[in-house]
Amino acid sequence: MTAPTYDKLIAPTAGTRAVNQNGTWKFPDDPIVCMLRGDGIGADVNGVPGISAVAMKVLDAAVTKAYGGKKKLAWFDVHAGDAARNLYKPDVKDEQVATLSEEEQRKLYLPDDTLKAFEYYGLGLKGPLTTPIGGGFRSINVFLRFKFDLYSCVRPVRYYKGVDAPNRNANKVDMCIFRENTEDVYCGIEFKSGSDRAKKVVAFLREMGYGPDVLMDSAGIGIKPISPERSKRLIKMAIQFAIDKKLPSVTLCHKGNIMKFTEGAFKDWGYELAKAEFRDKIVTEDEVYKDFGGKAPAGKVVIKDRIADSMFQQIQLRPEDYSVIATPNLNGDYLSDAVAALTGGIGLAAGANIGDRAAMFEATHGTAPKYTGKNLANPGAVLLSGALLLEYLQWFEAAELVNKAVEKTFAESEEIAHSGPGKKLHVTYDIARQFPGYTDKDGATSSAFAERIIHHIG
Ligand code: NAP
Numbered sequence: 001m002t003a004p005t006y007d008k009l010i011a012p013t014a015g016t017r018a019v020n021q022n023g024t025w026k027f028p029d030d031p032i033v034c035m036l037r038g039d040g041i042g043a044d045v046n047g048v049p050g051i052s053a054v055a056m057k058v059l060d061a062a063v064t065k066a067y068g069g070k071k072k073l074a075w076f077d078v079h080a081g082d083a084a085r086n087l088y089k090p091d092v093k094d095e096q097v098a099t100l101s102e103e104e105q106r107k108l109y110l111p112d113d114t115l116k117a118f119e120y121y122g123l124g125l126k127g128p129l130t131t132p133i134g135g136g137f138r139s140i141n142v143f144l145r146f147k148f149d150l151y152s153c154v155r156p157v158r159y160y161k162g163v164d165a166p167n168r169n170a171n172k173v174d175m176c177i178f179r180e181n182t183e184d185v186y187c188g189i190e191f192k193s194g195s196d197r198a199k200k201v202v203a204f205l206r207e208m209g210y211g212p213d214v215l216m217d218s219a220g221i222g223i224k225p226i227s228p229e230r231s232k233r234l235i236k237m238a239i240q241f242a243i244d245k246k247l248p249s250v251t252l253c254h255k256g257n258i259m260k261f262t263e264g265a266f267k268d269w270g271y272e273l274a275k276a277e278f279r280d281k282i283v284t285e286d287e288v289y290k291d292f293g294g295k296a297p298a299g300k301v302v303i304k305d306r307i308a309d310s311m312f313q314q315i316q317l318r319p320e321d322y323s324v325i326a327t328p329n330l331n332g333d334y335l336s337d338a339v340a341a342l343t344g345g346i347g348l349a350a351g352a353n354i355g356d357r358a359a360m361f362e363a364t365h366g367t368a369p370k371y372t373g374k375n376l377a378n379p380g381a382v383l384l385s386g387a388l389l390l391e392y393l394q395w396f397e398a399a400e401l402v403n404k405a406v407e408k409t410f411a412e413s414e415e416i417a418h419s420g421p422g423k424k425l426h427v428t429y430d431i432a433r434q435f436p437g438y439t440d441k442d443g444a445t446s447s448a449f450a451e452r453i454i455h456h457i458g
Pocket of ligand 1: 041051127128129130131141347362363364365366367368369377378379380381430
């Protein structure tokens, strides 16, 4: 693939492109990573750093500490969201946006330069982005997922000591959710109630024998495609992850008791794949009870399944029983936020969208506009997404330094806070206000929090 030419971006002068051949990466010691700093709290404003900038600083410090300069991330700033609109098309007024075609709106918020850069380099870290106005082009995130076939949304969630979590079992939460990203009701195959297309679909379904008892003439219709190929590749990634990390189980979370040919099939394909490709490394939950007296044999990943509604109570009542979860798109959307909420702050919810030829790591919260340019927001989610990027590069030592330093920073502030109010904390407002006697005002700035993490990196 030849290097792209850009309209406004200047091609990186430092770093080396990570090469992906047929789904296999070869990572250099100085990989070029596309950096989308994002809007709102993600952006630097008048010299005040946003959460992306402070997170990058911590990541660089961890890499330097781990490898003494032998490895280095080469950041390549590219743009999306309001940042892109301001740079590429500053003259377009808000009221004009809705008059643009969907493709023109896409270019406004996600310029071709950015797509070319990500296509070529294949690795990215992303801060939060403003959702486009205008109504045509709906979501930058969804567009990126489909365009680059980033079929797995990976959301690790764990408890950090020092973070006030609403669930008293939160310290037992250590889960990683693999949400299918490219199918299900997210495909956008929807027909508005009363439209000609909805009427055509209703007429077709009438021919198939569905009467007004189940389907009203006036119904809006959404289609839920779920295929064996796309389910299996997602489940394969989840099982491989569990094997690589020596984790105890993979749970297929589905609503197959009701949606038999989509969600139920997802579960069946999961077991089929697990037995066909990982037979010597896995055991099914049924086999555990039938053949092993209820105790999983050492070294095997247990493949089990749960119906989605039961899963939502299980994550709260028995979080220790769940480790890796693989699930279709809509379940995964709800479930990953619910699991993240068990352990506290949204400022810590990290994620990644991973395909075979590209991976985008991203904070899952939004742009929290009221904190823009204030250096107050929690950079934790961008930072921990960056730590996932480090793991993806197989730079485990650097990732571990980040994770441990974040842990220490929280635990230390918890200890300070518990010794009484009025002391200086090192965590941002959202964590600080959880301690008795402390309020938002007692939080450290985003950059002071990052500096403290760097201090603990050593
Ligand atoms: P939001 O930006 O996530 O903010 C909601 C609240 O969550 C904030 O007011 C703040 O709570 C807390 N919060 C979020 N990030 C935080 C951080 N890093 N540190 C501390 N607290 C944080 O949700 P929203 O207000 O609904 O959405 C704002 C914009 O972001 C919208 O345009 C939305 O579409 C977009 N969005 C983008 C993404 C994405 O790019 N992935 C995801 C979601 C939303 P307190 O007010 O209690 O302090």
